[in-house]
Amino acid sequence: MRQKKNVSCPKSKRCPIRYDARSYTVWFDRSEVTILAIGGRIKLIFELAQYYRQYLSWKNTSADLIRDKKGRWWLHIVMETDNPKVTPINETVGVDLGIVSPATDCRGTFYGEKHWKQVEDRIFELRRRLTSKGTKSAKRHLKKLSSRQARFRRDCDHVLSKRLVQSVGKGATIVFEDLTNIRGRAKVRKSQRRRLHGWSFAQFQAFVTYKAEAKGIAIGFVDPRFTSQKCSSCGHISRSNRPTQKDFKCKKCHAELLADHNAAINIREDFLKLRGSVNNPFVSTDDLG
Structure with a gap:
């Protein structure tokens, strides 16, 4: 007879809410959005960074409503467009x-950049020292350090790819x-x-x-x-x-x-x-x- 294995279900305190074209509407020209809630539709005002205005001509599809650790609300909107039709060149x-x-x-x-390797080396040395301590404070620091390192590498990859x-x-x-x-x-x-x-x-x-x-x-x-x-x-x-x-x-x-x-x-x-x-x-x- 097989024994049942207890499997833990993943939990999240800040699970994002997914919206589609029927459950939210956005107006970029007047910085307004309406989202469907339990009590009906809610109208909200949002701020759009200047960088993202280059995508306003694209078509918006789904969106995720997220609350971060600082209690701020973010609406992540997925935008799509057709790939440009370009004649291939001999390059x-x-x-x-x-x-x-x-x-x-x-x-x-x-x-x-040369200093990227120096940053990685400093992070590695700090991680090694924190790991050797093994205290609760060191583990909390390691968690923050991992997030910081991931953001640093992501930024480097964006710079290189661009x-x-x-x-x-x-x-x-x-x-x-x-x-x-x-x-x-x-x-x-x-x-x-x-x-x-x-x-x-x-x-x-x-x-x-x-x-x-x-x-x-x-x-x-x-x-x-x-x-x-x-x-x-x-x-x-x-x-x-x-x-x-x-x-x-x-x-x-x-x-x-x-x-x-x-x-x-x-x-x-x-x-x-x-x-x-x-x-x-x-x-x-x-x-x-």
């Missing part, structure tokens, strides 16, 4: 996401490596494991994707195998081509360049070869005869 930019440098493209442009998308033209293509399950497959030095597991590459790629779609830029992916070991000049593949994490020196043709730049060039070339093999028409011997 393909490969981007390598690294542990040392957050992002590098095939043109040799490095994205990121810079990258603005660097290419409408109709271009940005290509990344397919980094699915990279944490389980990657072999890195012990000193780099912490940075690998704290790497928010999926969030960064998601930010680039939606920013690129709004501008009419396509996103592509390639197999990440050998992109960091292959020489972008002669195609020679060898682990010994990487004497250090930062540098690349081909053992065959002796080409030297930064490792992330070399990988970004390979990402671009692999995507162009893949796209060329897909787009090439099949020609039979009967057609030639």
Whole structure:
């Protein structure tokens, strides 16, 4: 006879209320919204930040009413619009996401700030000290620190993705490596494991994707195998081509360049070869005869 397992049900003190087009109406021109409540519809006045006025021409769909820890009420409105129709151009930019440098493209442009790593190192040291204490106060501090670190990384990814998308033209293509399950497959030095597991590459790629779609830029992916070991000049593949994490020196043709730049060039070339093999028409011997 099987024993029943007690499963706890998730609870929330501030569960958001979801509204659809029938249960709320918003007028952005006069900063008013009506929402359906138990006693009927309620009219409310709201404030809209200047940044969000760029989306007023979009169509509003659902909305979530949320109360934060400080007792303030927020209405999160989902806006949608069609992707712009843009003619593709002959511009393909490969981007390598690294542990040392957050992002590098095939043109040799490095994205990121030096002080970001310093902030991450300070947070890591503080987390280690708080964890060793193990007091209730330290645990509360750790919880706040985790939220602060997540907000910091999210802000960095927004800055990086915006810079990258603005660097290419409408109709271009940005290509990344397919980094699915990279944490389980990657072999890195012990000193780099912490940075690998704290790497928010999926969030960064998601930010680039939606920013690129709004501008009419396509996103592509390639197999990440050998992109960091292959020489972008002669195609020679060898682990010994990487004497250090930062540098690349081909053992065959002796080409030297930064490792992330070399990988970004390979990402671009692999995507162009893949796209060329897909787009090439099949020609039979009967057609030639």
